[in-house]
Amino acid sequence: MSDVMVDHTQKLEETAVPNNLEQQDKQDEEQPQQSVQENAEYEDEELHKLLVPDITQLPLIPPSAVEFNFASYFAPDFMKPGNDQYVYRHANGLCVVGLASTHLAFNDKGGITAVDFNVGKSDRSGMKVTGKRKKNAQHFESNTALCKVCTNGDSYIVRCCVKGSLLEVNERLIKQPELLHSSADREGYIAIIMPKPADWLKVKASLLSLEDFKKLRALC
């Protein structure tokens, strides 16, 4: 695809004006405005050629933004059997944590009814982190509670899994707990945590890769 781009580029820069004049040598003097307009249209055409992709080079299903930009890790049975959580780590070190699809909460009849961030010593949804240095971010351990996920019959504590500063919790879950059902791995994320490099290395050792997690849970 890049070869195609190079060819078009040459045309765009070097021949835009001359080509145009050749085509209109007689009309040129009488209608100078038209040639300017046509010139612009020609450039637009050339630009368009650059924009349209070669469909044969595109995958049927492309990797998602998460797959592409994050490394996926899993914590099976974290602190309690059935408490499967994921940790998606971005190249910049930030970790998005949430419920893995195999979490026990998804088995409950009636599904997830509520998400409550008021656990532990404070309401996690109330904190305000400001500035580049992330002032006021609370420092949590990996077993610190983030929120409580409630179903008809039960409730489950979701924990950080990663030691670090809590930057954000997904407040939308309060009003829309069903997001956990529709997309626990995207819009239904629980929180964003920023670990220190050293802390990450420590916890990484205890997490599973996607492949290993699949094997463990016998997923296809």
Next chain:
Amino acid sequence: MSNEVESAQVSDAMEVAQLSSLAAVDSHAGSCEAEMPSRLLNDAVRSLPYHVVKDLLSIGVCSRCVLRILGTEDHIYCHSSFSQSMLCSVLEEVTGFKSEGDFQFCSVCLGVLQLSYRDDKETLVKMESPNDMALVIAELVKKEGHQIDGFSLEVSIPQFILENESSLLSGMKKRYESEPWLQERLLSKCVSVKDVLKFAITKPLETLLNTKASASSFRIRLAYTHKMAFGNSVERNQGFKRRKIGTENGLQNVNDESVVANKDCSDYPTNETIAVTGRSSLKVPIDKVSEPCHLVYLCYRTHIYLCGRYLKYSRNVSQTRWIIDEERMGEASVEEIIGSNILPMYRGDNYKFHAAGREDIDVRMLGSGRPFLLEIQNARQVPSEETVKEIESKINGLENKLVGVKNLQVVGSQGWTLMREGEAEKQKQYCALVWISRPLEDEDVCSISLLNDMQILQKTPIRVLHRRSPLERKKIIHWMKIERIAESSQYFLLHLCTQAGTYIKEFVHGDFGRTQPSIGSILGCRAEILQLDVTDVKMDSF
């Protein structure tokens, strides 16, 4: 044309007359030198109040300062043929003053007008004629390899000299207050040390450099400093940009901390003391100036600005040099491609690249291009307009076709404001290659095109959250248009025009639902972005 005059010590009044027989030394003289320079000098000297000259000479004021303070027109004594020693002798002869002892640095100008100073190697230099100083400058310009068609001469001197002068002047006004010459000579402001030196050096310099002094981007600067200069805040805040002569590494800022506050106020005598004769005696702050000023010769060209628009055809080229842990990210940078092709044409020390906004390394910059400004520091030559056009063609003709340039031209310092102006308000146009998790319907194409000036709320994208404040930003999507791609039901091109500062990638995939609404949420399915191109950066002035 060099200075041919070198007069020996004049010890005899007769020899003063001999000076008038000197051949016409220069024809580049100013308009008012119709008569022989030496005769003018002679006449001027004879018209001075002799007793005042003696008084001044006896407290260590140099001959040029004497002439200057007593209101002599500078072209009379600034002639490049008049050496230090000659002027001194003329004055002494005519007024009958005999100086005792060795050469002293002037108690007012600290040696500046005696063309004496310490150079950067701490060597004591005593030049005889302004021509000699002009020669040093010309050598420096040549050594630095500057090609010039004009120059601007600047002189900076320690504040202390001005204080010396005003102290002396007020003393003189008291002492000679009843005398007739005072009105005419002293009460009008006397020419400053700076102006005299500039005047003396300018003409020989014009000859040597073969060009005229004018308001020019090429600056020649004589920076004088003195250890004894008390810690005046004015002095310290002058903040000279120091550059060592002939440094190849470019410009370095060295703060001259040797210009120190040795505040010794108690030694600062006033001119109020009454002498034995009943008249107040003249005093200057320093009776014996043991050290002259320190002089640094500088020549440099002020920044030259080139502006234009750049295009980026590659998805592996960053805008600016990007190095992490000694490893370069991407195969090249727009900054380096443009800068490295332009800098050699100006033979400058360094360049600085500024652009109106930026795009990610994997995003192409197409269409009209993005405005940029290139700052060239200390250019040794200024190429013509045609050459600039050639540079543009050269960059556009590079084999690897990574970057393109449009409308490259030299711009004044207003280019800076032009670029920053309204940067935040500018609209940007993009084209994104989008994939959705279900087939695209005609309804979708229609509903998307109906959304105009739609407001979205974006939380700081996770990919930049580590270095940006967690904020929620309101942005406007001005318009959108879907272009179907033949042979595909789930891929399409999304053309959109948004407010500056909108994160397009996050608007497409939603960023974990932290950008609301997103293409995915509008179409009710999962949306992913595969490629992004900037197709227009709207800015009129560029």
